[in-house]
Amino acid sequence: xxxxxxxxxxxxxxxxxxxxxxxxxxxxxxxxxxxxxxxxxxxxxxxxxxxxxxxxxxxxxxxxxxxxxxxxxxxxxxxxxxxxxxxxxxxxxxxxxxxxxxxxxxxxxxxxxxxxxxxxxxxxxxxxxxxxxxxxxxxxxxxxxxxxxxxxxxxxxxxxxxxxxxxxxxxxxxxxxxxxxxxxxxxxxxxxxxxxxxxxxxxxxxxxxxxxxxxxxxxxxxxxxxxxxxxxxxxxxxxxxxxxxxxxxxxxxxxxxxxxxxxxxxxxxxxxxxxxxxxxxxxxxxxxxxxxxxxxxxxxxxxxxxxxxxxxxx
Amino acid sequence: xxxxxxxxxxxxxxxxxxxxxxxxxxxxxxxxxxxxxxxxxxxxxxxxxxxxxxxxxxxxxxxxxxxxxxxxxxxxxxxxxxxxxxxxxxxxxxxxxxxxxxxxxxxxxxxxxxxxxxxxxxxxxxxxxxxxxxxxxxxxxxxxxxxxxxxxxxxxxxxxxxxxxxxxxxxxxxxxxxxxxxxxxxxxxxxxxxxxxxxxxxxxxxxxxxxxxxxxxxxxxxxxxxxxxxxxxxxxxxxxxxxxxxxxxxxxxxxxxxxxxxxxxxxxxxxxxxxxxxxxxxxxxxxxxxxxxxxxxxxxxxxxxxxxxxxxxxxxxxxxxxxxx
Amino acid sequence: xxxxxxxxxxxxxxxxxxxxxxxxxxxxxxxxxxxxxxxxxxxxxxxxxxxxxxxxxxxxxxxxxxxxxxxxxxxxxxxxxxxxxxxxxxxxxxxxxxxxxxxxxxxxxxxxxxxxxxxxxxxxxxxxxxxxxxxxxxxxxxxxxxxxxxxxxxxxxxxxxxxxxxxxxxxxxxxxxxxxxxxxxxxxxxxxxxxxxxxxxxxxxxxxxxxxxxxxxxxxxxxxxxxxxxxxxxxxxxxxxxxxxxxxxxxxxxxxxxxxxxxxxxxxxxxxxxxxxxxxxxxxxxxxxxxxxxxxxxxxxxxxxxxx
Numbered sequence: 001x002x003x004x005x006x007x008x009x010x011x012x013x014x015x016x017x018x019x020x021x022x023x024x025x026x027x028x029x030x031x032x033x034x035x036x037x038x039x040x041x042x043x044x045x046x047x048x049x050x051x052x053x054x055x056x057x058x059x060x061x062x063x064x065x066x067x068x069x070x071x072x073x074x075x076x077x078x079x080x081x082x083x084x085x086x087x088x089x090x091x092x093x094x095x096x097x098x099x100x101x102x103x104x105x106x107x108x109x110x111x112x113x114x115x116x117x118x119x120x121x122x123x124x125x126x127x128x129x130x131x132x133x134x135x136x137x138x139x140x141x142x143x144x145x146x147x148x149x150x151x152x153x154x155x156x157x158x159x160x161x162x163x164x165x166x167x168x169x170x171x172x173x174x175x176x177x178x179x180x181x182x183x184x185x186x187x188x189x190x191x192x193x194x195x196x197x198x199x200x201x202x203x204x205x206x207x208x209x210x211x212x213x214x215x216x217x218x219x220x221x222x223x224x225x226x227x228x229x230x231x232x233x234x235x236x237x238x239x240x241x242x243x244x245x246x247x248x249x250x251x252x253x254x255x256x257x258x259x260x261x262x263x264x265x266x267x268x269x270x271x272x273x274x275x276x277x278x279x280x281x282x283x284x285x286x287x288x289x290x291x292x293x294x295x296x297x298x299x300x301x302x303x304x305x306x307x308x309x310x311x312x313x314x
Numbered sequence: 315x316x317x318x319x320x321x322x323x324x325x326x327x328x329x330x331x332x333x334x335x336x337x338x339x340x341x342x343x344x345x346x347x348x349x350x351x352x353x354x355x356x357x358x359x360x361x362x363x364x365x366x367x368x369x370x371x372x373x374x375x376x377x378x379x380x381x382x383x384x385x386x387x388x389x390x391x392x393x394x395x396x397x398x399x400x401x402x403x404x405x406x407x408x409x410x411x412x413x414x415x416x417x418x419x420x421x422x423x424x425x426x427x428x429x430x431x432x433x434x435x436x437x438x439x440x441x442x443x444x445x446x447x448x449x450x451x452x453x454x455x456x457x458x459x460x461x462x463x464x465x466x467x468x469x470x471x472x473x474x475x476x477x478x479x480x481x482x483x484x485x486x487x488x489x490x491x492x493x494x495x496x497x498x499x500x501x502x503x504x505x506x507x508x509x510x511x512x513x514x515x516x517x518x519x520x521x522x523x524x525x526x527x528x529x530x531x532x533x534x535x536x537x538x539x540x541x542x543x544x545x546x547x548x549x550x551x552x553x554x555x556x557x558x559x560x561x562x563x564x565x566x567x568x569x570x571x572x573x574x575x576x577x578x579x580x581x582x583x584x585x586x587x588x589x590x591x592x593x594x595x596x597x598x599x600x601x602x603x604x605x606x607x608x609x610x611x612x613x614x615x616x617x618x619x620x621x622x623x624x625x626x627x628x629x630x631x632x633x634x635x636x637x638x639x
Numbered sequence: 640x641x642x643x644x645x646x647x648x649x650x651x652x653x654x655x656x657x658x659x660x661x662x663x664x665x666x667x668x669x670x671x672x673x674x675x676x677x678x679x680x681x682x683x684x685x686x687x688x689x690x691x692x693x694x695x696x697x698x699x700x701x702x703x704x705x706x707x708x709x710x711x712x713x714x715x716x717x718x719x720x721x722x723x724x725x726x727x728x729x730x731x732x733x734x735x736x737x738x739x740x741x742x743x744x745x746x747x748x749x750x751x752x753x754x755x756x757x758x759x760x761x762x763x764x765x766x767x768x769x770x771x772x773x774x775x776x777x778x779x780x781x782x783x784x785x786x787x788x789x790x791x792x793x794x795x796x797x798x799x800x801x802x803x804x805x806x807x808x809x810x811x812x813x814x815x816x817x818x819x820x821x822x823x824x825x826x827x828x829x830x831x832x833x834x835x836x837x838x839x840x841x842x843x844x845x846x847x848x849x850x851x852x853x854x855x856x857x858x859x860x861x862x863x864x865x866x867x868x869x870x871x872x873x874x875x876x877x878x879x880x881x882x883x884x885x886x887x888x889x890x891x892x893x894x895x896x897x898x899x900x901x902x903x904x905x906x907x908x909x910x911x912x913x914x915x916x917x918x919x920x921x922x923x924x925x926x927x928x929x930x931x932x933x934x935x936x937x938x939x940x941x942x943x944x945x946x947x
Contacts, residue, residue: 199736202692203747203797206729208721208754217750221741356816357787457906472678473906501677501843506887506903513900528817531889534896555893572821574846576888580869581671583828583850586821590786 001300008293015095019061022073023089025051026257030084035269038079038087038278045075051089079278082269087278090257091286097258099290101173102239108177109238110231113184118223120185121192122215132189139182143241147175147250169258172251176238184230191223225305232298236291243287259287316388318490318522319345319368319407324382324392326367329375335595337363339546340382342621343524345539347489350516350523352537352554354530354569358591360546365494365526369407370399387489405435408483412495414475417482418467424451424478425463428485435486450481453518455511473504477511484515491515494526509536530573534558539627542566545592545602548621552628562630564607601632609634641668641703643805643837644689644727648698651684658684660861661698666805669835673848673869675884676858679909682841685858686807689839690729691720702726704804725755728798732810734790738782744793745778751801767796771826788819795826805837812847824850845888849873857881860915862931867940877942880916914944922946 014021028049050073053062076086120131150171158166195201196219204214245251246260247267254261266279326338337360345351355361366372368384374396384392387406391399403409411417419427428447429440438446444463451459454477467475476496483491493512497505513536515521525537533540533554541551542563550563561567571585578584589606592598598605604614613633623629644666651659659681666672666689676682687693688700691712701709704726712720731737738747748764757763765775773792777785785793791811798806808827812820828851830836840851848855852869857878865878876882887903889896907918910928914920917927924945934941 199731199733200739200747202687203729203731203737204739204750205692206690206724206727207751207797208724208801209750210717210721210754213754217742218739222739356818455906502845502889503677503883503887503903504906506889506900507906509889510900510903513897529889530817530891531896534891534893535889535900558891558893569817570891572818573891574820574824574844574850575890576845576849576873576885577890578846578849580849580873581828581851581853583825584821586825587818590788591816591818 004293004296004300008297011095011290011293012099015092015099016057017061018092018096019051019053019058020065020068021092022065022069023051023092024073024076024086025049026085026089026093027051027255028085030080032084033076033080034082034084035274035276036076036080036084038077038282039075040077042075043077044072046071046073048073078282079276081265081279082276087262087282090262091259091283094257094259094262094283095286095290097169097252097256098239098242098260098287101169101176101242101252101258102235105173105176105180105238105242106231106234109181109234110184110227111181112177113181113230114188114220114223114227116181117185117188117190117227118192118215118220121189121196122211122219124193124196128189132186135182135185138179141179143175143179144245144248144250146179147172147245150175151250167253167256168250169252169256172242172245176241180234180238180241184227184234187226187230188223191226192219195219195222229298229302229305232294232301236294236298239287239291239294259283263287316385317344318347318349318387319343319524320383320385321364321368322383324364324367324384325380326363326372326377327380328377333595334378336380337546337594338367341543341546341548343541343548345490345522345524348516348520348522349539350525350537352525352527352533352540353543354527354533354540355543356528356569356591358545358594359543360594361526361528361543362494364543365409365492365524368492368524369403369409370396371409404431404483404486404488406488407490407492408486408488410476410479410483410491410493410496412498414472414479414499415467417479418475420467422467423463424465424467424470428463428478428482431482431485446485447481450484451478453484453515454478454481455507456481471504472500473508476500476504476508480508480511480515484519488521490522490524492524492526495528496525497532498527498529505532506535512536530558530570542569545597546594547602547618547631549603549632550630551621552624552630556628562624562628563603563632564609564634565603568606642666643668643703644839645701645703645709646685646688646695646698647701649685649688649695649700650697651681651688651693652696657861659688659695662858662861662863664689664856664863666837666839668804668837669831671831671838671840671851671853673852673855674839674841674858675843675845675848675855676841677843677884679860680858681861682858683809684861686729686809686839686841689807690727691724721754725751725801726803726805728801728803728806730791730794730798730806730808730811732813734787734794734814735782737794738790740782743779743781744785744790747782748778748793748797748800751797755801763800764796767800768793770799770830771796787815788822791815791819791823792826795823795830799830799834799836802834803836805839808838808840810842811840813842813844820847827851845885857884860909862915862943863934863941864916864943865941866934867942871938871940877937877940877947878916878944879920879922879946881942883916883919 053059078087080086116131120128151168154171201218204218242251243260246258247264252258252261262283269276269279321341321343324338324341327334327336341364353361379392386402389402425447429443432443432446448459451462456462456477497508516523537554540554540557541548544565550566561570568587572587574584592602600615600617601619604610619631619633621629621631642665646662646664649659649662674682688695699711702712703709704723745764749760752760768775768778771792782790812823842848855867855869855872856863857865859880865876865881876885883904886899889899904919909915910917913928913930914932917923932943932945934943
């Protein structure tokens, strides 16, 4: 557990502090050194173009990097892609996109699912029927077709409105958040339903508490471990979903970078003549390692949060 | 011939989170063939732990027998790994628990569950095992056993489930039945019937009974001998008739007085014992009962009194030997 | 004597199962009624219906609390219902389940006061704890960090904190050890004497009933079979089922206890037609098997038996 938390925390810090690291520009096309193999010969290089960062956190970090490292930065240690861009830098930048997307989508789905399940479990009866059948309908929609449909709509819309912030990444985020809350809702609903019949909830009712305060004081805090446990499952699931859709070209689009985009480009670079193995191996390793860590963390958290469920009933 | 059950100086501790808590601090018990002994005490006194340690049913670790011996029908079950008790489990000593619901698998019919236990103990075909199950159910007083074997545990009432659990404990034809609070979860009339059944089984099978309970009424109805436990030690032991009529240890006296009775004065609470039972991790020095005892002497806080025989059968671990009352 | 709580022809059904099957029950001010019955008698469901936690399938529950008028809690507006709840306290059997595992005892004890919008929370909670003999220092603990006896005291403190006129208790001492049980019984008797509290106590243990009861109501399969002053009841109940219950209480004397075990009637499944006790009853007549006897008054006692 400790090791797992340390590693995850390490990854998170690295990803957060990416602008501070002396990495090459992930977007700078440098055709002369296209498809360069990984090498440790030149470790540091000077005078190459440096990445530009914007944003309230990233910009000051980038300034700090300028002050610390000047024009020194890592050479393409993990090789370069078909356009000569440094893979190491691209993996870091892609991690920011992929992980942020998974985090935001999972938090959104947690909030929707917890609220939906809590209301269904608390009200019961017809409200419950309505909400849960609604969830079933949403869960039954084929995800891939929805994404393709939405992407097609988006492309048509973008044809008309060229200046827009909306991109495929945002669409992907919305759709993932919109469908992945259903297991959370089911789990929270079941927990709230069993808590609703708990003696201490009867006691609160006898004490004269209103439904809203019972939900706030007793049901939600006691159902929180279940919701958190389902959240730990949903983060890696959404990460895989993102990579998968981006790989298919339905998620984050080039020149945006995510792990799914990197995998796609690695796959495209595979030809009968030339095997650029590093373009597949390194992004895939990064993805697999993070999934493994998140899975282990989720399992550990579940054992802590729900000891009775983890122990299993004989 | 040696006694059926002999426990000598049994000490047992639980090791959790680096701490060891001693819950049995030298327990001696003897039960003759066909005899009946009630182990009486409140929660935390160690009575259930004693019962479970006899068949090595506690998880080891955290439980660990640190001293003493347990012999059942001449076999030592306290030495070696817990599986040494397999030789006596079911075949020499059967066990019945407080909650019959948890003793029966919810997804197995009564007949199949019972037949499986029968086949554990004797080599026979399923058909013979089913026949034997019917006999067992008849023996524990289930009406229409032919119908019952087809039923699921949830279709039976608590009393019937406890009867089925007793039938299972009897499937290996044991000489000793260990019953841990067998009637606590049952209604009063059902309790009386189950106790009647236990008495009948003792008479018919020559079965010895070790009854774990906190209810002195149950003791009076079903046991001949009793041992009162407090904080992991036996503080008084003797024939039920004598101990209930004239308890010598102040704790036994207090227990008897604290019991609500239907023939008591109306609208009067029974005389209550002051204070709370001690926790095994914070035992008082000397006699564990001295902080709650109304007759305590200064010496009681220093020295653990030994169990001293008052007469041939009745012994008590108190220097006052009942004189204080 | 004024009535505090009553039910009129109350029925509560769970599907096919009639947990409460036509009960007219009254709790008078300052009276202690023991509802005695075995599992499946509907005693806990009756309490839940009295508390308006369980909606009646037919019949009604009436509260006579604030005013002299009877109020049906299910007809009250939700806010008024919540306000009226301050007049009824409840203590459950399982004190561990009765407290939210994530709140300290103090937070749980404050809850009824918060719902009423009371101000001096701290003092009133401390005062209630002292009154039930609970060290106020224990109030900062979580429910599972105190012993069962202390928790049950906290539960009693919570039920009394709004100064209710009626206290309902569901097997409130059944899961306590003998020595603690005596302490809690003494506490309940003392509180009753001080406050003139009306109590309805559900139990299956007649020895507990002896210690607390003014009046005993025996329930069998969702019906009242005997309603009698406690003194009359312990002198000898009229209904054969009540007699059977009293006989099967085991005194701590070997001769008496063994006689009680020897005398107990064999098990029969309760009948669904007629009197539920008919299959076991020694006084059974032919009409007991298809006709349900109604409560008949004999002096101070009401009993539902044709043979009485």
